[in-house]
Amino acid sequence: MSAHIPTGYIPQTSESLPLYLAKNLPTTISLGGEPETWKIQEVGDGNLNLVFIVSGKEKTIVVKQALPYVRVAGESWQLSLVRSYFEYHALIEERKVSGKYVPEVYFYDEKMSLFVMEYLSQHIILRNQLIAGKKFSHLAEDIGIFLANTLFHTSDIGMPSKEKKELIARFTNNHELCKITEDLIFTEPYFNAERNNWTSPQLDDEVYSIWQDRALIQSAMQYKYQFMTQAQALLHGDLHSGSIMVTPNSTKMIDPEFSFMGPMAFDIGNYIGNLLMAYFVQPALRETNAQCVDYQIWLLEQIETTWIVFDRHFRQLWNEKKIGDAYPTTLYQQGTFDVSFLKTAQDDFLSTLFKDTLAYAGFEINRRIIGFAGVADFKLIEDQNQRAIYEKSALKLARELIVNRERYPNFSLIRRYIAQC
Numbered sequence: 401m402s403a404h405i406p407t408g409y410i411p412q413t414s415e416s417l418p419l420y421l422a423k424n425l426p427t428t429i430s431l432g433g434e435p436e437t438w439k440i441q442e443v444g445d446g447n448l449n450l451v452f453i454v455s456g457k458e459k460t461i462v463v464k465q466a467l468p469y470v471r472v473a474g475e476s477w478q479l480s481l482v483r484s485y486f487e488y489h490a491l492i493e494e495r496k497v498s499g500k501y502v503p504e505v506y507f508y509d510e511k512m513s514l515f516v517m518e519y520l521s522q523h524i525i526l527r528n529q530l531i532a533g534k535k536f537s538h539l540a541e542d543i544g545i546f547l548a549n550t551l552f553h554t555s556d557i558g559m560p561s562k563e564k565k566e567l568i569a570r571f572t573n574n575h576e577l578c579k580i581t582e583d584l585i586f587t588e589p590y591f592n593a594e595r596n597n598w599t600s601p602q603l604d605d606e607v608y609s610i611w612q613d614r615a616l617i618q619s620a621m622q623y624k625y626q627f628m629t630q631a632q633a634l635l636h637g638d639l640h641s642g643s644i645m646v647t648p649n650s651t652k653m654i655d656p657e658f659s660f661m662g663p664m665a666f667d668i669g670n671y672i673g674n675l676l677m678a679y680f681v682q683p684a685l686r687e688t689n690a691q692c693v694d695y696q697i698w699l700l701e702q703i704e705t706t707w708i709v710f711d712r713h714f715r716q717l718w719n720e721k722k723i724g725d726a727y728p729t730t731l732y733q734q735g736t737f738d739v740s741f742l743k744t745a746q747d748d749f750l751s752t753l754f755k756d757t758l759a760y761a762g763f764e765i766n767r768r769i770i771g772f773a774g775v776a777d778f779k780l781i782e783d784q785n786q787r788a789i790y791e792k793s794a795l796k797l798a799r800e801l802i803v804n805r806e807r808y809p810n811f812s813l814i815r816r817y818i819a820q821c
């Protein structure tokens with residue numbers, strides 16, 4: 401099926417962009433100098449879109465445009481252009497509640513499936529920094545707060561029911577990108593799908609045994625169903641370490657084109673799954689064992705602290721809430737019960753979220769190792785025998801997180817299990 405292409409849409413190039421921007425950018429955004437002097441670089445290295453950095457004498461901006469197909473797969477995999485609408489609107493919604501963690505958006509052109517946003521001159525993609533063994537002292541705090549703010553304030557606990565349902569309506573049409581996730585994360589790794597792409601033959605036995613693993617596949621189907629039906633909050637939808645940019649003092653979440661109203665734990669688990677993959681490849685990346693152990697400890701602390709910060713901030717927002725029709729203040733803050741009544745509700749909610757987070761982390765690991773969209777952390781290891789060793793360990797942990805998630809009420813027990821992997 402071919403994607404619908406609005407009249408007037410053309411994929412931009414470094415040559416066409418100056419004229420387009422000169423004609424269409426709002427006058428409040430002035431790059432300085434004549435358009436023909438602007439420096440333009442196409443830097444898109446993600447799976448889907450064109451991304452240009454455009455620099456004038458006074459200002460640099462980023463222009464992101466959707467293509468009518470999956471860039472990494474080519475024109476045979478058609479994909480509708482409306483994803484840029486959802487990315488733009490997700491950035492707007494996220495900025496309302498988590499402003500400093502999201503780039504500013506200046507301009508959106510629906511017909512061109514393109515938007516213009518802030519250039520983050522100092523920020524670098526987190527995945528590359530994890531591969532380089534860099535540490536960021538603010539990272540866990542920033543991600544934990546971003547997740548708590550965004551997930552709380554776009555849920556029925558943190559917003560009125562009418563607005564929440566309007567949010568569902570606004571994002572419900574992002575079904576094509578949801579379907580990519582449904583297929584690539586929850587279905588394809590669990591059977592012999594054509595698009596799968598694992599380290600073969602080294603991992604063949606593990607992959608074949610996953611296809612026979614009834615408990616694992618039942619869980620995948622349960623969580624696929626949860627992903628498809630549980631419109632809890634506005635998700636980023638693809639919060640892996642390639643969707644996060646960092647400096648020593650600042651963290652920004654980019655690329656929310658997979659955004660929709662889904663289960664909160666999906667975003668948290670997605671991020672944690674990527675830190676766990678980074679953990680397993682450390683022996684291939686660090687020069688000494690001491691450096692490897694040191695960085696692995698830092699990664700596990702990141703996971704634990706991210707959750708702790710998220711949990712603490714989410715409870716704080718909930719304690720202070722004034723609106724939100726779920727868990728209404730009339731019963732919890734002003735009702736007949738003491739504070740333990742609210743705490744019990746929060747404990748229940750967050751312990752379910754924790755278990756679901758573990759499972760989603762496991763699904764992210766499985767799909768990156770078995771499925772279509774691998775990650776650089778593993779792919780950069782050229783020696784396939786060596787890569788497969790780390791992938792096997794990660795697959796072992798992923799199964800444990802998915803199938804035995806009930807055994808892990810917190811991270812300390814998970815640490816112990818990881819040590820065995």
Ligand code: SR1
Pocket residue numbers: 446447448470580581584638773
């Ligand atoms: C066809 S898109 C493959 C993957 O790239 C994106 O970043 C998402 O993670 C998606 O699953």
Ligand code: MG
Pocket residue numbers: 446447638643655
């Ligand atoms: Mg992306």
